[in-house]
Amino acid sequence: MMEQGGKTSLFVVLAAACAAAAGFTFGYDVAVINGALVFLQTAFQLGPVATEMIPTVMLLGCAAGAAFGGWASDRYGRRAVLFGAGFLFCVAAFSAVFSTHLWQLLAARVLAGVAMGSATLIAPLYIAEISPAHTRGRLVTMNQLAIVSGILIGFALNYELVRLAHANWRWMFSVGALPALALCISTAWIPESPRWLLQRGHRDRALAILQQLSPGTAAASSLEEISRAIQEETGTYRELLSHALRKPMVITIMLAIIQQVTGINTVLYFGAILFAEHAGASASQAIGMNVLVGAVNLTFTIVGLLLIDRLGRRPLLLAGTAGMGLCLVAFSVMLHTMPGRSALLLVPVLGYVSCFAFGLGTAVWVCLAELFPNRIRGRAMSIATMMLWITVSCVTATFLSLIKAFSASGVFLGYAILCAASFAFIFVRLPETKNRTLEEIEASWVK
Numbered sequence: 458m459m460e461q462g463g464k465t466s467l468f469v470v471l472a473a474a475c476a477a478a479a480g481f482t483f484g485y486d487v488a489v490i491n492g493a494l495v496f497l498q499t500a501f502q503l504g505p506v507a508t509e510m511i512p513t514v515m516l517l518g519c520a521a522g523a524a525f526g527g528w529a530s531d532r533y534g535r536r537a538v539l540f541g542a543g544f545l546f547c548v549a550a551f552s553a554v555f556s557t558h559l560w561q562l563l564a565a566r567v568l569a570g571v572a573m574g575s576a577t578l579i580a581p582l583y584i585a586e587i588s589p590a591h592t593r594g595r596l597v598t599m600n601q602l603a604i605v606s607g608i609l610i611g612f613a614l615n616y617e618l619v620r621l622a623h624a625n626w627r628w629m630f631s632v633g634a635l636p637a638l639a640l641c642i643s644t645a646w647i648p649e650s651p652r653w654l655l656q657r658g659h660r661d662r663a664l665a666i667l668q669q670l671s672p673g674t675a676a677a678s679s680l681e682e683i684s685r686a687i688q689e690e691t692g693t694y695r696e697l698l699s700h701a702l703r704k705p706m707v708i709t710i711m712l713a714i715i716q717q718v719t720g721i722n723t724v725l726y727f728g729a730i731l732f733a734e735h736a737g738a739s740a741s742q743a744i745g746m747n748v749l750v751g752a753v754n755l756t757f758t759i760v761g762l763l764l765i766d767r768l769g770r771r772p773l774l775l776a777g778t779a780g781m782g783l784c785l786v787a788f789s790v791m792l793h794t795m796p797g798r799s800a801l802l803l804v805p806v807l808g809y810v811s812c813f814a815f816g817l818g819t820a821v822w823v824c825l826a827e828l829f830p831n832r833i834r835g836r837a838m839s840i841a842t843m844m845l846w847i848t849v850s851c852v853t854a855t856f857l858s859l860i861k862a863f864s865a866s867g868v869f870l871g872y873a874i875l876c877a878a879s880f881a882f883i884f885v886r887l888p889e890t891k892n893r894t895l896e897e898i899e900a901s902w903v904k
Contacts, residue, residue, distance in 0.1 A: 469670050473584045473596045475643035479539060479576035480603035482546055482636040486569060487604075487725050488611020488751065489633060490515070492619065492744050493626040495729050500626065501559050505857040512726045513854040514563050518570020519577070520846035526575030527839020534657075535583040535650045542576035543640035545569075550634040554627045570846075576640070577604075578842045582834060585826035586650040587670055591892060594765040597823045598758070605758045605814065607636065608725065609751035616744050655683055682896055694836055701902050705828040706837065708886055713845035715879040716821045719781055720872035721813045722849050723856045724750065724806060730857075735792060735865050736802045746803055750810055754818075757811040761819030769891035770820045774883045777816010782876030784809035789870040817879075827890055830899045 490512050498508055522542070530538045545568060552565035581600045588596040614632060618625045651670070654663035660680070667676035697706050724731065728750060732743035761773055788805035795801060829837040859868045890898050 466670060469587060469589070469596070472587055472647045472670075473599050474603075475640075475647045476539060476580045476583045477599045477603035478636055478640040478643055479542060479573075479580040480600040481607040481610075482543070482633065482640060483573045483577050484604035484607025484609075485611040485633050485636060486515075486546075486573065486607075487722075488608045488615060488747070489629045490726055491728050491747055492612070492615030493629050494727070495733065495743070496619075496626045497562075501562070503559075505861060507559070508730075509854050509857050510563065511566060512722075513850050515566040515570040515573075516846050516850040516853055518567040518572075519574030520570075520843045520850065522571035522574020522576075523578045523839055523842035523846055524574075525571070526578045527836050527842075529575070530579050530582070531653075531656075531836060534653055535579050535586070536644045536647060538575055538579045539583070540641055540644040542572045542579070543637045543644070546572035546576075546637035547634045547641070550630055550637065553630040572637070574842070574846055578838055581822045581826040582838050583650055585823075585895070586652045586834075587648070589671065592766060593827065594770070594823050594891070595762055597826050598762040598765055598819050601819055601822055602755075602758050602762055605751070605754045605818070609748070609755045612744070612747040612751040616741075616748055619741055619744055651680075652683055655680070660684075682894070685896075696833055697837055697840070702829070702833070702837075705902055706840070709825050709828055709837065709841040710844050711882055711886070712821045712824055713841045714848045715778075715875075715882065716817045717845055717849035717852055718872075719778070719813075719817065719876050719879055720785070720852065720869070721810070721817070722853055723868075723872075724810060726853055727856060731865070732803075735796060749803070750807065753807045754810050754814050757814035758819060761815035764815065765819055765823060766891060769889045770824055771883065771887055771889050773816050773820045774887065775816075775880060777812045777818075777820075778876050778880040778883065780812030781809050781816070782873045782880065784812060785869050785873035785876060789866045789873065792869065793864075793866040824887070824890070827895055827898060830895075 494508060494511065497503060497511060501507070503511075526538050526542070529541075549565050549568035549572060552568065553562055556562040556565060577600075581597050584597045584600060585593055611629075611633075615629055618628050621628060648666040648669060649662070651663040651666045654660075654666065663683075664676060664680050667679050670676075671679065696702060728747050729743040732738040732746050736743075736746075738746060765773060784805045788802065788809065791802055791805065825838055825841050826834075856868070863871075888901070893901075
């Protein structure tokens, strides 16, 4: 889109950070459920299936939000969808706070899912469209950094709020409205995507924003480059089945599935229950262990952010999936041979989370945001992200039931096997996109 080298303007960084508030909101919500489930089980007298339903309905809402968000962003713009998602999440947060019956809580979780499905789809897409090629990976990764920061803050607040004797889970949900409100406010400041403006025929506005994003002569050349790419695109869902786009469509769908089917959200959503029931920790200790998980997640996401534009997408994804698989094998063996040893069992969990953070957690969102042509990107990301949410919904909806049927050790060994299969797919099928403009990536599919 812009210059290949040189400095990235502060305006671009700030705009990307504002959009990444969507990721922070989602991350906080992930952490809230992890801690709140321990207390919701008591408050609503939940069994394993009902416990699985609370995070699962939210994730199904995410799938619906992703399906709607791609279409809405192509029709109404990226900013409009980000604002709508922030507003809807505020409504969902307060609906959860005042829930007195399980169905009310589940309805609030569905609304939260629709909001977050839209926001987590559009935020990386928006950041990719305003970023220069040489720093696009790092800037898009800001969204993932915001997610893991939200997870860490959420875990830490859970640890403090657990001390409240009454309605602590209601306070956990209420705080989530604050980052969502910040997202709504920030959309009044950030510019619309210049790519979307060109698609809608607003050439002068697009040029003005490009000049803000990249002061100097690069703006005019970027405008022409984007214009040429748009003129060559039909922008329909049918085009995704064409020969030129079939390969990136398969790759992005598989990456979306791989990110979730390897089991990361079993730790992020059920970590407190896992540590309490299988590692011998108390409820307070289990939530405290989550804080350490969140800190490691944040630290290694920063590592991924620093390396993704230096080493590339493939090396991080390959190293990450290999490391995840090895850690899961170790965790499975330790669960079988030394159950109830919470301190020792935490070690492979932290290794697994760190490998996910710099690998699948960092690079997948970058790949989803950059593998498709401009005009079809919203629709393509919508499909891929919808598959991501459907996959994590299936994983979340079956985790506790699978543990009951096959033991925790057997379940995590299964996730290790899926990590090995994921490594093989990435090694064979994923091309490197480091330091290539979005238009160059598009052209590579038709060679």
